[in-house]
Amino acid sequence: MPKVVTRFAPSPTGFLHIGGARTALYNWLFARHHGGEFLLRIEDTDRKRSTDEAIDAILAGMRWLELKWDGTEVSQVSRADRHQEVALEMLAQGKAYRCYASTEEIGEARDAARADGRNFRGDLWRDRDPSDAPEGAPYAVRIKMPREGEVTINDAVQGEVTVKNAELDDMIILRSDGTPTYMLAVVVDDHDMGVTHVIRGDDHLNNAFRQYQIYAAMAWDLPVYAHIPLIHGPDGKKLSKRHGALGVEAYEEMGFLPEAMRNYLLRLGWSHGDDEIISTEDAIKWFNLENIGRGPARFDFDKLDSLNGHYIREAEADRLLSIIKSGLENTLSRALDETEVARIRRALPALAERAKRLPELAESASLFCNTRPLEITGNAAKQLTGDVLPVLEKAANELEAVTEWTAPVIKAAIMSFAQAEDLKLGKVMQPIRAAVTGGKQSGDLVETLEILGQDETIGRLRDRVAA
Structure with missing residues (x-):
């Protein structure tokens, strides 16, 4: 088997959305599984809609997902001369022809075909002599599609798919201004970059039959096609922003870890038995095209949250601290001091047990910062009514007398x-928890008090008594 080469080829007209991220992941995994190359090509031939900001967002999203590509990313527009060269070669070989039809003529012919129930083929100049055109008239270059027979593509996901050649139009490969179209540029770039497997969304399946004809005209080897079903929302409808069709950066901001996103996207259309939690190492070892499902996958935030919670629990405390530290410091409008950092690092393993997203973890960790007097939220405030305050004061005195501050x-x-106050343990523990946490999520209360330290604990209790 020749060296496997895959590519991810996003259009920089917007963010790296979740479907694109999954496509990138599948290409990356397939290349890594086979010890091949994973290339990145920015398909920026649409100059009106392509933006530098979108390119930056795509690259940032790829880096956050830790999908490292081989070599330098390729700008498709920078290869326009090569695309034009291939179009002119096809023209010279009689595999393409000049089309002098104006926009108005093409519109009229399309309307007439629609009225007659025919496919519009764009072939107004297919059999005409170029000398019929006015001297110096602008022209586009169209591929001369076969009119007889059919083409079958053995898609690695969809199976055998057949299209009759008569259904295909003589598509433009070079515009009248000399710029290449997407259909031509994709084929030329895939060929020149040595791409062996084209793994992409099944909304490109129809394009494959048009692109096939360029490969055939140039006598180039056809890559293996694998068209992945699109992602739908939980309601089975096409994924939209309300479902989660957001940019990858939005998931980072929402507090998801990259390894959780990779695991979730992997399982969003691919399976390995009943395995749900799959490490990146195992994903590389197991990934294949045969296990990609043919039906649309459904995006589910609950499952993503569950996976993210798992990976938060698995993460080392120092890594979690490095992620949430800047957010905490922004909230405090100051840097964390050494005592706060030490407290948070100790508390994180227990706090991680309850967190599904990183902002939740940061919110819980904030209770270990020096922010007295604490803001007391809803339920915690109810635990601190007037008749509890004398109990808190006595508890503070009792804890102040402790000589060894261990759990x-x-x-x-x-x-x-x-016992001395003839109170149930909960009647003491609950107000203490409310006073020292302000109602924020925390682990075991006694461990929380140990981490906070004696002075901070007693200070917070007395703040409530004095409030």
Whole structure:
């Protein structure tokens, strides 16, 4: 088997959306599985809609997903001379022809074909002599499609798909201003870049039959096609922004980890038995085209949240701290001090058990920062009504007398206090938790108190008493 070469070829007319990210992932995994190359080509031939900002967003999204491409990304527009060269070669070989039809003439012919129930083939000049055109008249170059027979493509996902040649129009490959069309540029670039497998959305399946004819005209080897079903929303309809068709950067901002996104996108149309949690290493080892489903996958935020929670729990505390640190410092409008950093690092494993997204984790971690007096939220405020305050004051005095600030000693002191005051343990623990956390999610209360430290704990309790 020759070296496998795949490519991801986004159009820079907007962000890297979730469907594009999955396509990039599948190409990357297939290349890595076979020890081949994964290339990145920016299909920027549409100069009116392509923007530098969109290119930057695509590259940033790829880097966040950690889908490293081989070599330097290729700008399709920079290869326009090569595309033009191929079009003129096809013209010289009689595989293409000059079309002098005006926009108005083409519109009229299209309307007439529609009225007669015929396919519009764009072949107004297919059999005409170019000498019939006015001298110096502008022209486009159209491919001369075969009119008889049919073409069957053995798609690695869709299976055998057949289209009759009579259904295909003589598409333009070179515009009248000399610029190449998308259909031509894609084929030339895939051929020149040595692409062996074209893995892309099944909205491009019809394009494959048009592009096939360029390969045939140039006597080039056809790549293996694999057209992936599109992603739908939970309701089975085409994915839209309300479902989650957002840019990859939006998922980063929402607090998803890149490895969780890779795992989720992998399973969004591909399977390996009943495995749901699949590491990147295993994904590279197992990935194939045969296990891509033919039906549309459905995007589900609940499943993504569940996977993200798993990967948050698996992540090292230092890594999580590095991710949430800047957000915490922005909220505080200052840098974290060494004490706060040490507290958060100790607390993160327990906090991660409850978090599904990184902002939740950051919110929980913020209770270990020095932000006295704490803001007390809804349910916590209800735990701190007037008759509880004397209990808190006594509890603060009791905890101040603790000489060894460790979880077992702290717990023993609280239990002893509750017993002495003839109170159920919950009647002591709940207001303490409310006072020291402000209602934020935390792990075990006694461990939280140990991490906060004696001075901070007592200070927060007395803040509530004095409030």
